[in-house]
Amino acid sequence: MNTVKILALPLLVAVMQSPACLSVTVSSSKPKVEVHEHTDAVLACEFKTEKDQNPRIEWKKKGKGVTFVYFDRKFSGSYAGRAKIEGATLTIHSVTQKDSGEYRCEVTASEDHVNLGETSVSLNVLVPPHVPSCEVPSSAFAGSDLELLCKDKLSVPPATYRWYKDNKALISSTDTSYSMDTHKGTLKLKSVSKADSGMYRCESSNSVGAPKSCVAQQLKVIEYQLSLKTLIAGGVGLFLLIFMCCLGLCLCRRRGCCKNEKKAKSTKAYSPSPPPPPPTRNLKNYKQTQSFMI
Incomplete structure (x- = not known):
């Protein structure tokens, strides 16, 4: 039993001194933040390193893509001039609905064995009712x-x-x-x-x-001057009247009533007129002419 303890003690010391234990740790005391529109939003980010006393700090926002908020010790895009950083904690002034989303705090400690640590903070900007x-x-x-x-x-x-x-x-x-x-x-x-x-x-x-x-x-x-039922009944009656007229006309044509009448009218309209009578001749004058010729 004493032999096991003697062998385990150096192993524990070696694990504690191993480079794998030298890593940066990053966390947030408030991973979900809700603030009213046009107020300040504080996105907390705490980190701890084993060796590196001057790590690199970056903030990014996730969306359709990833955009930089704080990079190379300065703010970028719409955050320039309306945000500040203290340690690794980010404060955005006068937030709007466009600032809502998920942010990521990244800390890079180059002297630590595991040199990158990160944590996420979600920001929800509350907006009061608008005129609907x-x-x-x-x-x-x-x-x-x-x-x-x-x-x-x-x-x-x-x-x-x-x-x-x-x-x-x-x-x-x-x-x-x-x-x-x-x-x-x-x-x-x-x-x-x-x-x-x-x-x-x-x-x-x-x-x-x-x-x-x-x-x-x-x-x-x-309001209707006539009730809806009256209008429907009138429409149905008009439809039936038109239908019966069309049906009667079709039956008349099939029986030939319309054709005979049309034929009679056409015959009367185009009957040829009788030829004019021939001109009458004066027989007396005709005989006198013949007598003169003889």
């Missing part, structure tokens, strides 16, 4: 179905929606003739009537800022 775009038809016929649309594409997290009619909030239930989707922003009106006429507006909201509403728009429901 609302689609409300100006008029509709009574009895038709309508769908009103509302959308705010800029808010983060995504907005939820609420519809108002004449400044009164609409609450969908099984007893109402309409239905709402608070996530898609749709308001569906079934078989509208005169009572559905009014001023409609939509409001978008999320957990970041105050709700925003679009300008109210007028919806006018036009």
Whole structure:
């Protein structure tokens, strides 16, 4: 047993002094960051090296490709002039939605055996509601179905929606003739009537800022002078009348009624006129002429 301990002690000392233990370590105390738009975002990055006291620090942002944020001890692109670095921690001033994404902190210690360490930090920029775009038809016929649309594409997290009619909030239930989707922003009106006429507006909201509403728009429901059933019955009757006329005309042609009438008209129109009578001659004068000739 003592022999095993004696052999293990030098092995442990050798492992501790091995170059493989000399490596840079990189971590973040806050790997997920959420901040409001136009505020400062602090992306924490802590590192530790075994030998190298002046490692190289780089920040990159992942997206469709990889772009440099901090490289060769200076900021690049849109980060120049609005970011700072302390140790390896990155601070971005007045962030916008374009700054959201995943960032990577890389520390290179050339004197360490494992000379590269990295950690990732995700940044989510929260955006308050914007004025939504609302689609409300100006008029509709009574009895038709309508769908009103509302959308705010800029808010983060995504907005939820609420519809108002004449400044009164609409609450969908099984007893109402309409239905709402608070996530898609749709308001569906079934078989509208005169009572559905009014001023409609939509409001978008999320957990970041105050709700925003679009300008109210007028919806006018036009009632038919005749009921829908009457119009359908009239249309069917007109169709049957036209159909019966066409059917009667076809039967008449098949039986030859139309052909005989046409033939009689054509015969009468083109009958040749009788030849004019020959001119009459005066026989008395004719005889006198013959007598004169003799």
